[in-house]
Amino acid sequence: MNQLVQATHSMLDIQQVGLQMNQSYILKDVSFNIQAGQFVGLLGPNGAGKSSLLRCIYRFIKPTSGQIKLLDAPIDSYSRQEYAKQVAVVLQDVPEQFNLAVFDVIAMGLTPHKPLFSSMNHKDKYEIATALEKVGLTHKSNQMFSSLSGGEKQRVMIARAMVQQPQLLIMDEPTSHLDVKYQIQIMELAKSLGVSVLASFHDLNLAAAISDHLLVLHNGELKAQGAPSQVLTSELLSDVFGVCAKVTQVPSAHNEQTLVPHIRYHYGYIQ
Numbered sequence: 613m614n615q616l617v618q619a620t621h622s623m624l625d626i627q628q629v630g631l632q633m634n635q636s637y638i639l640k641d642v643s644f645n646i647q648a649g650q651f652v653g654l655l656g657p658n659g660a661g662k663s664s665l666l667r668c669i670y671r672f673i674k675p676t677s678g679q680i681k682l683l684d685a686p687i688d689s690y691s692r693q694e695y696a697k698q699v700a701v702v703l704q705d706v707p708e709q710f711n712l713a714v715f716d717v718i719a720m721g722l723t724p725h726k727p728l729f730s731s732m733n734h735k736d737k738y739e740i741a742t743a744l745e746k747v748g749l750t751h752k753s754n755q756m757f758s759s760l761s762g763g764e765k766q767r768v769m770i771a772r773a774m775v776q777q778p779q780l781l782i783m784d785e786p787t788s789h790l791d792v793k794y795q796i797q798i799m800e801l802a803k804s805l806g807v808s809v810l811a812s813f814h815d816l817n818l819a820a821a822i823s824d825h826l827l828v829l830h831n832g833e834l835k836a837q838g839a840p841s842q843v844l845t846s847e848l849l850s851d852v853f854g855v856c857a858k859v860t861q862v863p864s865a866h867n868e869q870t871l872v873p874h875i876r877y878h879y880g881y882i883q
């Protein structure tokens with residue numbers, strides 16, 4: 613992936629984004645910034661607005677107010693192809709309509725970088741083979757995508773995003789169909805790419821362990837943002853998620869010197 617962008621550059625800038633549908637606010641005055649190379653976790657209870665916010669960023673819906681900039685340019689100033697060169701998206705539900713082999717689905721990630729009707733070269737094939745290997749699906753290369761398990765389909769979509777070589781990777785609950793090994797492996801893989809990642813999570817411990825920065829949405833508003841150890845407090849878990857939990861700080865798996873929050877839930881919840 614593109615490693616040229618310096619860590620101090622703004623990759624994505626969201627200013628006062630609002631979204632209204634059927635007279636009700638889905639997003640209200642949301643502002644944040646993502647730096648190049650930063651891994652940002654997006655949290656919030658069901659219906660908080662996470663998918664809606666991500667849809668605004670990957671241009672599936674247009675916000676009612678506010679501005680979204682990618683690399684200092686408004687996102688609607690990019691052509692579809694230029695935007696696809698910079699931004700890859702992995703969704704929670706994988707498309708069912710692909711009547712293609714796994715290899716060909718991953719090859720679709722190359723489309724923004726290639727002239728129309730151009731054929732595949734050795735480098736393209738190598739990149740696809742490398743992505744297949746990284747998601748552990750080399751042996752499934754010729755299998756029809758539609759016949760894969762839910763978790764395998766999701767790993768194929770991640771491989772497709774990898775060959776797309778974006779500078780920003782958006783993931784909407786990317787681990788929802790994955791077993792625990794692949795939850796960790798795919799998140800580690802996304803982090804190792806060195807690009808900016810914005811990923812929504814329901815597993816707060818996984819988000820805390822992997823993210824540099826967390827955003828917490830509640831009823832369409834950004835309730836908190838910052839380093840995981842600042843954001844994930846028992847007060848926030850009670851106020852936003854309605855759960856009683858104890859939060860301790862444990863050494864990060866990546867760096868023993870860094871402490872990350874670890875949540876232990878008390879069973880029973882706040883009415």
Ligand SMILES: Nc1ncnc2c1ncn2[C@@H]1O[C@H](COP(=O)(O)OP(=O)(O)OP(=O)(O)O)[C@@H](O)[C@H]1O
Pocket residue numbers: 633634638656657658659660661662663664665
């Ligand atoms: N097209 C739409 N028309 C009306 N309301 C909508 C529309 N899309 C989303 N909503 C509402 O917006 C709110 C936020 O939905 P969204 O899917 O963004 O939440 P979420 O945080 O991703 O939730 P979850 O964790 O359950 O996936 C919900 O109340 C949802 O019903």
